[in-house]
Amino acid sequence: MLDATSTPCIVVGIDGSPAAIDAALWAVDQAVDRDIPLRLVYVIDADEEGAVDPHDQARQLATAEMAVRYALTALESTEQPVKIEVEILRGRPVQTLLEAARSAVLICLGARGLKHSTQGRIGSTAAAVSATAHCPVAVVRAHRPHRRPDRAVVIEITDNVDGGAVLERGLDEARRRGAPVRVLTSARPQLDVTARWERRLAEWRHRYPDLDISAVRARDGLFDYLAAHGDGLQLLVTGRNRPGGVAPLVGTPGNAALRDTDCSILVCEPPNAL
Known part of the structure; x- marks a missing residue:
C-alpha cells in the first residue's frame, strides 16, 4: 500500500x-x-x-x-x-x-x-x-473537453461560516478555466447578509479583475436554477454545510436537475476540517 x-x-x-x-x-x-x-x-x-x-x-x-x-x-x-x-x-x-x-x-x-x-x-x-x-x-458528471469554454462556474453561497472559503475556491477554479462566475444566493436573503456579500464581491472583483463576476438570485431554488441553466454551466461549487446538505445535490434530485449536462459539482470542506 x-x-x-x-x-x-x-x-x-x-x-x-x-x-x-x-x-x-x-x-x-x-x-x-x-x-x-x-x-x-x-x-x-x-x-x-x-x-x-x-x-x-x-x-x-x-x-x-x-x-x-x-x-x-x-x-x-x-x-x-x-x-x-x-x-x-x-x-x-x-x-x-x-x-x-x-x-x-x-x-x-x-x-x-x-x-x-x-x-x-x-x-x-x-x-x-x-x-x-x-x-x-x-x-x-462527464468529461467533454471540447465543449465551449465560456460556460460559467456557479458558486453557491449562504450566510454560514463556510461561504468565504467556498467563494475563494470557486473563483480560483473559474480563473483556472477562464470562465465567467455566477455567485448564487438564496431567493430571499436577509438584507444584512446581502449587503455583506455585495461588499465581499466588490473585494473579490478587485482581486480578480480578469474575471466576469456577477451575482444572481435563485428565486425558485437551486435545483430549478440548475435545470434552467445547466447546459451553460461547467461547475457548481458549494459547501459541505449547505442548507439541505450535499446528499440531494449529488443524488437523484441533483441528477435530475443536471440531466444531459456535464456540470460537475465541487463540494468544499468546512474550514479546519480534519
Missing part, C-alpha cells in the same frame, strides 16, 4: 464505470496544474468478498485490475505529463477510500458509479465521502 499520509495527490475513485473514467480524465488538469500525482484507488467491497473463497477473491482482483487498466489507457491517451499511482484495496468503499486519501488535496468521483447506478442509490458514495472528507470532493 502507498503511504497515504505524506504525499500530496489527487485521488480518483475507480470502480469500472464510465463515470469513473470521466472523473479520472477531469482530474488530469487538476493534477498537472498542481504538479502532484493522480492516484487511482479501486476498493474491492469487503461485503462482497465471499468469505475466504480464493476463486472469488481472484475474480474480484482480476476485475479490479481490468478497471484500473482501462482507466490508465484513457489517461495515457491524453498525453498529459501527469504521474499516475495505483492502489487496489479491500474494505468498505467509503471508509477505505477516505483512508487512502488522507494526503489528498482533492477527491474525484464519478456521478454514477457502476454499482449504485444499477441499484437506485445514485450519489450515495459521493454523498458519504463528501460528508466526511478532509478535502474538497469533485463529483464529475
Whole structure:
C-alpha cells in the first residue's frame, strides 16, 4: 500500500464505470496544474468478498485490475505529463477510500458509479465521502473537453461560516478555466447578509479583475436554477454545510436537475476540517 499520509495527490475513485473514467480524465488538469500525482484507488467491497473463497477473491482482483487498466489507457491517451499511482484495496468503499486519501488535496468521483447506478442509490458514495472528507470532493458528471469554454462556474453561497472559503475556491477554479462566475444566493436573503456579500464581491472583483463576476438570485431554488441553466454551466461549487446538505445535490434530485449536462459539482470542506 502507498503511504497515504505524506504525499500530496489527487485521488480518483475507480470502480469500472464510465463515470469513473470521466472523473479520472477531469482530474488530469487538476493534477498537472498542481504538479502532484493522480492516484487511482479501486476498493474491492469487503461485503462482497465471499468469505475466504480464493476463486472469488481472484475474480474480484482480476476485475479490479481490468478497471484500473482501462482507466490508465484513457489517461495515457491524453498525453498529459501527469504521474499516475495505483492502489487496489479491500474494505468498505467509503471508509477505505477516505483512508487512502488522507494526503489528498482533492477527491474525484464519478456521478454514477457502476454499482449504485444499477441499484437506485445514485450519489450515495459521493454523498458519504463528501460528508466526511478532509478535502474538497469533485463529483464529475462527464468529461467533454471540447465543449465551449465560456460556460460559467456557479458558486453557491449562504450566510454560514463556510461561504468565504467556498467563494475563494470557486473563483480560483473559474480563473483556472477562464470562465465567467455566477455567485448564487438564496431567493430571499436577509438584507444584512446581502449587503455583506455585495461588499465581499466588490473585494473579490478587485482581486480578480480578469474575471466576469456577477451575482444572481435563485428565486425558485437551486435545483430549478440548475435545470434552467445547466447546459451553460461547467461547475457548481458549494459547501459541505449547505442548507439541505450535499446528499440531494449529488443524488437523484441533483441528477435530475443536471440531466444531459456535464456540470460537475465541487463540494468544499468546512474550514479546519480534519
